[in-house]
Structure formats: structure tokens, C-alpha cells
Amino acid sequence: MTDPGGRPVVEAVDVTRSYRMADVEVTALAGVSLRIDAGEYLAVLGPSGSGKSTLMHLLGLLDRPTSGTLRIDGREVAGRSDAELAELRNATIGFVFQSFQLLSRTSAVDNVALPLVYRGVRGRERRERAVAALQAVGLGHRLGHRPTQLSGGEQQRIAVARALVGGPRVLLADEPTGNLDSRTGAEVMALVEQLNAERGVAVVLVTHDETVAARARRRIVMRDGRVVEDSAAGDGTVGDSAVGDSAVGDSAVGDSAVGDSAVGDSAVGDSAVGDSAVGDSAS
Numbered sequence: 001m002t003d004p005g006g007r008p009v010v011e012a013v014d015v016t017r018s019y020r021m022a023d024v025e026v027t028a029l030a031g032v033s034l035r036i037d038a039g040e041y042l043a044v045l046g047p048s049g050s051g052k053s054t055l056m057h058l059l060g061l062l063d064r065p066t067s068g069t070l071r072i073d074g075r076e077v078a079g080r081s082d083a084e085l086a087e088l089r090n091a092t093i094g095f096v097f098q099s100f101q102l103l104s105r106t107s108a109v110d111n112v113a114l115p116l117v118y119r120g121v122r123g124r125e126r127r128e129r130a131v132a133a134l135q136a137v138g139l140g141h142r143l144g145h146r147p148t149q150l151s152g153g154e155q156q157r158i159a160v161a162r163a164l165v166g167g168p169r170v171l172l173a174d175e176p177t178g179n180l181d182s183r184t185g186a187e188v189m190a191l192v193e194q195l196n197a198e199r200g201v202a203v204v205l206v207t208h209d210e211t212v213a214a215r216a217r218r219r220i221v222m223r224d225g226r227v228v229e230d231s232a233a234g235d236g237t238v239g240d241s242a243v244g245d246s247a248v249g250d251s252a253v254g255d256s257a258v259g260d261s262a263v264g265d266s267a268v269g270d271s272a273v274g275d276s277a278v279g280d281s282a283s
């Protein structure tokens with residue numbers, strides 16, 4: 001369910017990311033161009049070290065390109081302060097990780113409400129929205145439970161509720177089924193897909209699991225820091241346009257609407273999730 005008329009949620013044009021290690025420069029991304037529209041459902045595949053985590057960091061506004069142009073929800077990343085990126089992240093991105101990343105001593109409802117704290121939403125409304133999000137993932141009867149009192153599948157559904165509580169434009173899921181048995185994993189993916197269909201949230205899913213990847217409607221394959229394949233599920237060719245120059249496209253550099261948010265930057269972006277969390281799915 002793309003939204004060709006709307007503004008893309010991701011536009012990357014020849015994005016690179018390299019790291020300087022002593023005297024050596026390591027190129028993690030060697031020039032990625034990619035356009036993702038609202039409501040897309042995209043799997044990212046590729047061997048360990050191919051740049052998937054680096055790409056997810058960039059799309060999640062946890063890192064910045066070394067060169068190239070990256071726009072998230074129409075806003076150019078370059079030139080923004082960390083605080084501005086955190087605000088954009090909070091307003092636009094939801095994260096779901098392999099390891100759930102919930103606060104273990106905090107109730108389900110408070111875990112889900114946390115991103116809203118950082119947006120200044122008042123207590124009562126926070127709770128109402130968190131309850132609604134938990135109901136949407138089928139956990140309306142577990143509001144007061146702490147993560148340790150819940151199964152892995154339930155914990156991941158709480159993480160999905162937290163990612164979606166503020167109405168993000170894109171959900172970044174990094175091996176979301178990696179700690180779940182296959183049946184529970186399939187249930188979590190079905191839930192993500194339902195929310196993708198109902199709310200038009202774009203889903204970008206990194207996974208090594210082919211059966212999980214096969215559920216997506218589009219897949220990109222990375223190798224050596226590049227997108228080497230970009231195809232609609234089932235057949236050939238989102239291909240050239242998406243890999244190639246399409247992302248340069250129009251300048252849909254948006255107007256205002258900083259939507260609602262998902263993950264409070266300090267809640268998940270900084271402390272609980274931190275840098276490495278996006279990365280650890282990788283290999």
C-alpha cells in the first residue's frame with residue numbers, strides 16, 4: 001500500500017557511511033539510493049557485514065551519513081542538530097528490536113507510554129493512548145504486568161505497541177522475531193502487518209529468516225555496502241528505479257506535520273536502546 005501522491009518516508013540519494021579506524025577507512029555503506037513510500041512493507045536482506053545495521057541506524061536517525069542526501073519524512077538530515085534529529089526521530093520513527101528493549105521493572109502500560117513522556121503528553125492522555133495501543137496489540141488485559149511476567153511474544157507485542165503509540169510514519173524492525181519461536185514470530189509479524197495495512201505505517205524489516213522476509217511486499221538485498229537487488233515480492237523489478245536514481249526525485253521536502261511519535265528519544269533512542277541495539281541483529 002504505497003502512497004505515491006504523498007511524501008516518501010525515506011529518500012536516500014547516494015548515501016555513504018564510513019568509519020575511520022586508526023589509519024584505515026572502513027566503508028560500511030558505499031552509496032545507497034532508496035525511496036520508501038508510506039505504507040510500504042520492505043525486507044532488508046544481506047550477509048553479515050553488508051551494511052544492514054548501518055542503514056537502519058541512518059534511517060532511524062541514530063547516525064548521520066558521511067556523504068549523500070538523506071531525507072526522513074521529507075526532512076533533510078544534514079545540518080540538523082542532535083536535538084532536532086531526536087525530535088524528528090521521536091515524531092517519525094518506531095523501533096522494534098530482537099531483544100524487545102523494554103524496561104523490566106516497569107508495567108506494560110508505562111513502557112508503552114514512555115515515548116509520550118518525552119513529547120510532553122500529559123499523564124492522563126498518555127495512559128489512555130498507551131491503553132489503546134496495548135488493546136490494539138491484544139494486550140488490554142495485561143496493562144499492569146511487568147515484562148518479566150510476560151512471555152516473549154507478549155513482550156514483543158508490548159514493544160510493537162510502544163513503537164506505534166505515537167503514530168510514526170515508519171517502523172524499523174531489526175530481527176523482531178529473532179528471540180521468538182516460529183509460531184510466535186509469525187503472530188508478531190501478522191500483528192505488524194495488520195498495523196501496516198490499517199495505519200499505513202511503512203515497515204522496514206531486517207531479517208535473516210527467509211520465511212519472515214518472504215512476507216514483505218518488497219525486498220532489498222545488500223552486499224558490500226550497496227543495494228544489489230530491489231524487487232517487489234514475487235517478481236522482478238522495483239529494480240532499477242529504486243536502486244538507481246529515483247530517489248533523487250522530486251523535492252517533496254515537506255511542510256510541517258511532525259506527526260505523532262513513537263519512541264521517545266531518550267527512552268529508547270539513547271538510554272534503553274542505545275547505539276548497539278540496532279546493530280546487534282546484524283551478524
Ligand code: ADP
Pocket residue numbers: 019021026027028029046047048049050051052053054055279281282283
Ligand atoms: P550488517 O548489519 O549487514 O552485518 P554492518 O552495517 O553492521 O553490517 O557493518 C557493515 C560494515 O561496516 C562491516 O564491515 C562492519 O565491520 C563495519 N562497521 C560497522 N560499524 C562500524 C563501526 N562503528 N566502526 C567501524 N566499522 C564499522
